[in-house]
Amino acid sequence: MKGLFWNSRGIKKNGVSSFLKDQILEHNFHFIALQETMVENIEDKILRKIDPKETYLWKWLPSRGKSGGILSGVNLEVLDVGSFHEEKYLLQLTLWDKQMKQKWDFINMYGAAHEENKLEFLTELARVCSGITIPYMLGVTST
Secondary structure (H helix, E strand, O other), rough: OOOOEOOOOOOOOOHHHHHHHHHHHHHOEEEEEOOOOOOOOHHHHHHHHHHOOOEEEEEEEEEOOEEEEEEEEEEEEEEEEEEEEEEEEEEEEEEEEEEEEEEEEEEEEOOOOOHHHHHHHHHHHHHHHOOOOEEEEEEEOOO
């Protein structure tokens, strides 16, 4: 299983799209977890720049202000997406590995940027992880 976890600190910064495209083409990741995209909406043109072959299913959560934002990509040649669940700090996708014939959860999480939200972030993390009954992979960034 090959994945990319990266705190991008801005998906629209110069060079980020071409860097991601090159990494995707070279490594053919099964999943991608980007945190801190710093955008409210991921436009189709950004997705086409980083995934020109349209190999991935993309799902995102908007940033709140200048911080946050999550983008998750799943390689549909390797994995099927059964469902997804959004929370304030995370995006959870239930996946089916076509080769291993196994179901698992992929969780992309970006933590609270401000001290006053840390307890809310940790509570959400604990609640979601305690409710999972299948294998899972968790990628967390917290500042």
